[in-house]
Amino acid sequence: MRTIFFILQKEFLQIFRNRAMLPIIFVVPVVQLLVLSFAANYEIKNLSVDIVDQDNSTWSRQLRDKLLASGYFSLNRQTFNPKEAYKDLEANKADLVLTIPRHFERDLVRENEVKLQMLVNAINGSKAGLANGYATSIINSFNRQIRLDWLAMDEDNAPEHIAVSSRYWFNPDMNYKFFMVPGILVVLVTLIGAFLSGMNIVKEKEMGTIEQLNVTPIRKHHFIIGKLLPFWIIALFELSFGLVVGKLVFNIPIVGSIGYVFLFAAIYLVVMLGMGLLVSTFTETQQQSMFITWFFMIIFILMSGLFTPVESMPGWAQQLTLINPIAYFVKVIRMVMLKGSGWADIRYYLGMMLVFAVVINSIAVWNYRKTV
Amino acid sequence: MRQFIVFVRKEFYHIFRDKRTLLILFGMPVVLIVLFGFAITNEIHHVQIAVLDNARDTYSQQMIRKMTSSGYFTVKQNLRSADEIEVAFHKGDIKLVVVIPDHFGDKFYHQKKAPVQLLADASDPNTGTTVINYATAIIGQYQQEMTGKLELPLTINTEVRMEYNPSLKGVFLFVPGVMTLILMLVSAMMTSITITREKELGTMEILLVSPLRPVLIIAGKVVPYIALSFIIACIILVMGFFIFGMPIKGNLLLLLGECGLFGLTALSLGILISSVTNSQQTAMMISMMGLLLPTILLSGFVFPVESMPRPLQIFSNIIPAKWFIIILKDVMLKGAGLRQILLPTVILGGMTLFFLVLSVRNFKTRLS
Numbered sequence: 001m002r003t004i005f006f007i008l009q010k011e012f013l014q015i016f017r018n019r020a021m022l023p024i025i026f027v028v029p030v031v032q033l034l035v036l037s038f039a040a041n042y043e044i045k046n047l048s049v050d051i052v053d054q055d056n057s058t059w060s061r062q063l064r065d066k067l068l069a070s071g072y073f074s075l076n077r078q079t080f081n082p083k084e085a086y087k088d089l090e091a092n093k094a095d096l097v098l099t100i101p102r103h104f105e106r107d108l109v110r111e112n113e114v115k116l117q118m119l120v121n122a123i124n125g126s127k128a129g130l131a132n133g134y135a136t137s138i139i140n141s142f143n144r145q146i147r148l149d150w151l152a153m154d155e156d157n158a159p160e161h162i163a164v165s166s167r168y169w170f171n172p173d174m175n176y177k178f179f180m181v182p183g184i185l186v187v188l189v190t191l192i193g194a195f196l197s198g199m200n201i202v203k204e205k206e207m208g209t210i211e212q213l214n215v216t217p218i219r220k221h222h223f224i225i226g227k228l229l230p231f232w233i234i235a236l237f238e239l240s241f242g243l244v245v246g247k248l249v250f251n252i253p254i255v256g257s258i259g260y261v262f263l264f265a266a267i268y269l270v271v272m273l274g275m276g277l278l279v280s281t282f283t284e285t286q287q288q289s290m291f292i293t294w295f296f297m298i299i300f301i302l303m304s305g306l307f308t309p310v311e312s313m314p315g316w317a318q319q320l321t322l323i324n325p326i327a328y329f330v331k332v333i334r335m336v337m338l339k340g341s342g343w344a345d346i347r348y349y350l351g352m353m354l355v356f357a358v359v360i361n362s363i364a365v366w367n368y369r370k371t372v
Numbered sequence: 373m374r375q376f377i378v379f380v381r382k383e384f385y386h387i388f389r390d391k392r393t394l395l396i397l398f399g400m401p402v403v404l405i406v407l408f409g410f411a412i413t414n415e416i417h418h419v420q421i422a423v424l425d426n427a428r429d430t431y432s433q434q435m436i437r438k439m440t441s442s443g444y445f446t447v448k449q450n451l452r453s454a455d456e457i458e459v460a461f462h463k464g465d466i467k468l469v470v471v472i473p474d475h476f477g478d479k480f481y482h483q484k485k486a487p488v489q490l491l492a493d494a495s496d497p498n499t500g501t502t503v504i505n506y507a508t509a510i511i512g513q514y515q516q517e518m519t520g521k522l523e524l525p526l527t528i529n530t531e532v533r534m535e536y537n538p539s540l541k542g543v544f545l546f547v548p549g550v551m552t553l554i555l556m557l558v559s560a561m562m563t564s565i566t567i568t569r570e571k572e573l574g575t576m577e578i579l580l581v582s583p584l585r586p587v588l589i590i591a592g593k594v595v596p597y598i599a600l601s602f603i604i605a606c607i608i609l610v611m612g613f614f615i616f617g618m619p620i621k622g623n624l625l626l627l628l629g630e631c632g633l634f635g636l637t638a639l640s641l642g643i644l645i646s647s648v649t650n651s652q653q654t655a656m657m658i659s660m661m662g663l664l665l666p667t668i669l670l671s672g673f674v675f676p677v678e679s680m681p682r683p684l685q686i687f688s689n690i691i692p693a694k695w696f697i698i699i700l701k702d703v704m705l706k707g708a709g710l711r712q713i714l715l716p717t718v719i720l721g722g723m724t725l726f727f728l729v730l731s732v733r734n735f736k737t738r739l740s
Binding site: 018021024028031032035036038039089108109112113114115116117118119120121122123128132133135136137139142143146147150160161162163164165166167168169170171172174175176178179191195196199200203206207282283285286287288290291292294295298299302303307309311312313314317331334335338339340341342345 | 390392393396397399400403404407408410411416417418419420461462463464467480481484485486487488489490491492493494495496497498499500501502504505507508511512514515518519526527528529530531532533534535544545557562565566569572573651652653654656657658660661665666669670674675680681684701705
């Protein structure tokens with residue numbers, strides 16, 4: 001026990017003696033959290049729109065006002081000339097061109113049907129999809145409104161219909177940051193856990209100092225615990241630090257019990273440290289270890305549901321998330337913080353994480369004995 | 373010159389001897405392209421929903437069947453009371469709960485109004501919005517079926533055309549994105565680490581007292597990585613072209629030249645990092661936090677720059693990746709020539725020069 005304590009002391013001294021490490025541990029995560037939370041934003045607002053209003057009637061102006069009042073669109077140019085608008089589309093100045101044809105109002109009344117034309121700049125596919133969705137729903141609601149006005153009806157004696165009302169639970173203001181911040185905390189903790197721990201052990205190998213350690217009375221498990229525990233502590237500290245920053249800056253809700261988050265993080269970190277250890281057992285240089293970890297981490301992070309929902313992935317990719325520890329943590333931290341899920345809801349995930357921890361660490365330790 | 377060639381050869385040996393890194397170096401672009409191409413999407417299908425059907429009549433069941441047969445939704449759970457809704461959401465998998473009132477069909481035909489409630493799990497706001505939009509559209513269609521063909525007066529039809537990318541493929545965004553990312557990784561991160569490695573192991577001193585001039589030592593360290601990143605860029609282009617049909621409308625030579633330019637920018641950044649750090653760990657963390665993450669986040673590759681707050685939008689201008697992605701998109705999708713992309717090219721070139729001068733000056737002060 002005393003041995004472990006001394007190794008821990010040595011490791012902490014080494015970590016904190018490195019001047020560059022302190023900002024990396026304390027400043028960078030805050031910056032990351034702030035920048036990432038603002039940048040990782042799929043919320044699309046302020047789409048610029050060109051309106052070609054060739055009709056210039058009451059209804060066409062109403063439609064334009066309704067579109068601009070929605071908050072999603074801002075007017076880039078209003079013109080009579082479709083070519084001008086098309087040029088804007090080409091030069092990326094407009095995301096959307098809405099053409100209201102001549103005699104829009106007259107034809108609507110006389111022929112009961114009229115066509116609008118909408119051109120969407122679709123180089124960014126998901127953005128174009130959302131732009132189209134917003135614009136179409138605004139046009140549809142405009143359509144319903146003028147129809148009711150024309151028929152002199154109101155909602156109550158309208159023709160038979162299903163009145164759909166929708167509620168957004170757990171995040172009624174649709175604040176994208178509430179969704180992202182917990183996920184980013186996971187990434188921060190992962191970076192510390194998986195990268196630094198692995199590199200730290202390989203560093204001893206690369207410098208040749210591991211041989212010196214091997215001939216001391218230090219036992220293998222002393223060494224491993226002594227190497228990993230500092231990063232476990234630092235990462236948990238980082239998590240609390242990040243939670244405080246998230247609470248103060250973004251006012252993220254913490255509906256569930258924060259204890260579950262820490263409990264899960266504690267086990268999750270054992271998994272990540274185990275991965276770092278495993279990588280360090282079959283690499284010789286820090287460059288190698290960093291590169292291999294990076295390769296797996298980027299795959300794990302991209303497929304964790306952090307940015308894009310897991311449900312959208314094809315079947316084989318969804319199967320892969322079953323062995324992705326990051327996916328579990330991202331899901332659980334969001335469930336607990338945003339929805340207030342309790343013990344019964346996260347029990348299963350916690351169990352899975354324990355299994356990961358045991359399996360990975362056994363492989364790593366077993367592999368470690370053989371190589372040294 | 374002969375000495376220089378020998379030195380470069382030595383560096384190549386180092387790289388080729390390390391089979392694991394080499395494997396990952398070439399495997400990474402392939403894996404990333406496949407992931408982005410097939411696995412990473414925002415579109416929804418088979419979203420798990422729960423139904424609280426208080427009516428249990430033909431109409432309500434038909435409506436649910438209509439929702440599931442669309443392929444967008446799968447009914448995971450049938451709830452019996454409103455109390456179960458929250459429990460279902462807490463489990464984590466249910467994204468939408470449809471609440472149908474009692475006597476649904478009756479209400480529809482006699483009271484002319486049947487209220488249906490959609491409750492979405494909006495902890496992910498975008499999925500929440502999309503799920504509700506889709507469900508509303510399907511219910512709207514079903515309503516038309518229930519009323520039968522009814523000529524509605526005053527109908528506005530919207531004809532929508534998706535310009536430049538009719539099938540809304542994400543490939544046009546992620547091929548340039550992955551390319552930028554990998555060039556950044558190989559050129560900047562790997563170089564900074566290999567140079568700091570010499571410092572950390574103390575072999576840098578040995579190199580410095582050798583007859584080779586310091587500039588040539590650095591150049592020798594970088595040349596292999598230039599070659600590697602160039603090959604990888606070509607692999608990505610070929611994959612994008614043959615697997616995903618990413619067009620290359622502009623001049624191929626111009627495109628490759630621009631790739632080379634960006635490779636240089638990344639290299640100069642790598643050298644700069646290595647000149648201010650002494651340990652590999654620090655070099656890695658700096659290049660990861662300072663180069664890779666901004667490249668992923670602020671270049672408009674994953675997240676649209678327009679929806680970021682103003683300061684970040686301005687800040688994104690100093691990220692080389694942003695300009696490179698603009699160049700790639702213009703040349704590949706729009707077939708732009710050198711004249712159209714002159715501004716981003718000059719900016720990239722200027723950045724490269726700036727970083728190079730800065731790092732050479734930094735490097736010299738360390739020597740004295």
